[in-house]
Amino acid sequence: MAQLTGRMKGWLEKFGAHIGTATKAGFPTTIVVEQAAIEGDNVVVFDLTAAQAAQIQANMAENPYVALGPHAIASIRAAYQFKGSARLSGNKLKVEIKEIYCTKPGPEAALRLDVLPVEHIVKFEETRWRDSGPPK
């Protein structure tokens, strides 16, 4: 099971994410939700507007797998990609994270992090970035 670190949770909560969705045949639609809530170790919850929910409703019905890229300044500071299975219930989108990747440009781009013990991921973060989360 993928486990989000405190740093990942902090950036996602404060800035939300670009949520990549697609039809089963691979036609993409991306929405942007500017904040999120975290439940437990690996669930990210987004409150969608009615327009956002309507925009991805059909995709979610046929293909619940989504990709998340942190929004705003987090797109620079929090170089992660999260993938997982989503469920749209009303205007609430719950994503169970199953894969976590480093997207830091360089030799570690696309490095899969969720296969590591969480203490190793934290150590990785501490040696790669100066911050431990977004500014207060």
Place this chain on the structure above:
Amino acid sequence: MKMNEEMLGALKTIGTGGVVVHLTTCSSDGIPNTVGERFIAAFGEEHIVIADMFAQKTKVNLNENPVGVITVAHPVKGRYWAFRGPCMIIMWGEDENFDFHGARAGEVLKEWGDWAAKEPPSEVPPDIRPPALCQRGVITLKVDEVYSWKPDESGRKIL
């Protein structure tokens, strides 16, 4: 689809007053991939180009499903744009006369095939600066449509 002046003016690297974007591609069976990109520019009025430096899954996806969405991530400043259309990577070695929806491969590579030399990321803080830049090609998206990602009007057609 021609982009407007505001879009053309914003589609450049953040160090030159532009934006960071996310590029979403997906596999042919619909698994999305959404990654941040900082080396971005408009190419003419109908294409957006991104340096292919560290694109791993993006390359695999575009080889089997050549379509993408580019969304403005930072700084937004009212630019709630999502650009969608056919997308491929024009690799070094491509026939210079190859035409991708009106973009000639030789011209794309000549202008944007060595981004690090043209626009080195000198403003990027050390902890997020790429240690080395090796460009394999240019991700090129032909803008077929632009929709708004602004939360309360998400999906509204802009162009």
